[in-house]
Amino acid sequence: MELWYTEKQTDNFGITAKISKTHVTEKTDFQDLAMIETAEWGTMLVLDGMVMTTVKDEFVYHEMVAHPALNTHPNPKHVLVVGGGDGGVIREVLKHPEVEKAVLVEIDGKVIEYSKKYLPSIAGALDNPRVEVIVNDGYMHIHDHKNTYDVIMVDSTEPVGPAVSLFTQGFYKGIYDALKEDGIFVAQTDNPWFKADLIQSVNRDVKEIFPIVRVYCANIPTYPSGLWTFTMGSKKYDPLAVDETKIPEIDTKYYTPRLHKAAFALPKFVEDLTK
């Protein structure tokens, strides 16, 4: 007997992955959570029927959330990650020695608990002494912390379920206020093949609040279409003004200093969404 995880990424298209073991399927207070063992991608975390991360390809997403912003800000001491309970973005943030404190605010404590148990290569970073883990609503945390962070990263699920409020202009305004005067924020903003409208509307909203807005892409094979976008809003520093030759080499598998600006060179149909 073969068991397969099949995810309809749209009504008419999806991916399918052979399962060797199901560790957890649980309805948490916020969402449906599954932790499954796949033959192709290793352990896979699924929330509300969407792949969040897998051991084999997680490095792409986590590196590409963290490093472009941290290598744009000249001195990121205080970093906030909203969502990201698997700990992967935090692990990448900690590769930057200038970061003194990284705060994770995850709404669903079960994501943290099961990630620590089944995804130790990702979630192990959450036990680092430079990290503070808070189980709370990121939207509220943002609004309670004015002028606090150098960099804020939004590692949310799609805009369904608990993440709906994280794709609103009110949230982006709150992020602006929670950042220091030269702060930078970055959010995952889904894929351009099936969610072009979302990318466009986020871009419009963020442009009304931040003077510098840039979109970049990365390839994530287990995410819909394999092409993922990230939207960066910055008060002062432009990621495209960075001198790539000055970016220190860090231990990565996807991001490189040579990719720093290149990731912002968008396919024409994606570029058109940002105009």
Next chain:
Amino acid sequence: MELWYTEKQTDNFGITAKISKTHVTEKTDFQDLAMIETAEWGTMLVLDGMVMTTVKDEFVYHEMVAHPALNTHPNPKHVLVVGGGDGGVIREVLKHPEVEKAVLVEIDGKVIEYSKKYLPSIAGALDNPRVEVIVNDGYMHIHDHKNTYDVIMVDSTEPVGPAVSLFTQGFYKGIYDALKEDGIFVAQTDNPWFKADLIQSVNRDVKEIFPIVRVYCANIPTYPSGLWTFTMGSKKYDPLAVDETKIPEIDTKYYTPRLHKAAFALPKFVEDLTK
């Protein structure tokens, strides 16, 4: 009743697409051919159980085979496309007015026939007077035409079935000889997630023959992993030495002058395959 096309891209992972109609399933002299109507991607050509092209995402592959090489060579008059019976690469080649003649050598006439019937937006270009269509073995054509072409593009299937010989060093040597003294060739070289060995071995082989070898990537959602590589071998011109500001804007949906060099900035794990 719902019909779905499910393709195992590896033994343990695949894609699945809802089918609204099956136009053709046929065993040609060379391969299994299917032309199906999918709800997500429009008409889809499948050879030996692998998606070759779809109406919705074909532009990525076809543009990214054609334009980087044609915008690197200063005066590409004679262009050869090996494979590519759907006509998509030829369509893109014809967007360059300096191309006087584009020759297509496709081994399987059925691919051309059914593409003209079911994929007119792609295959229509094959009727252009600047195009010569030859139904023949590309390997043989290459060996019979020395010092003939400015640019050769290899738009093959994966190295199974009729395309096996198109991934050999003998073929690359033949291409070198079929090119003029400043010629360029480019080939699709599969994806780095599941076929890392292939990319590495092609890179090694091509480096033994061409002085300039470069690899670049593009996102193709219906191809395995969504990340595709292309390997370029050049006798004289380096794609990274091109002045992007001098590249003319042409009508595209993926390639842009701004993406010309950026496409060669590889994810670290892909870059490592080319060393």
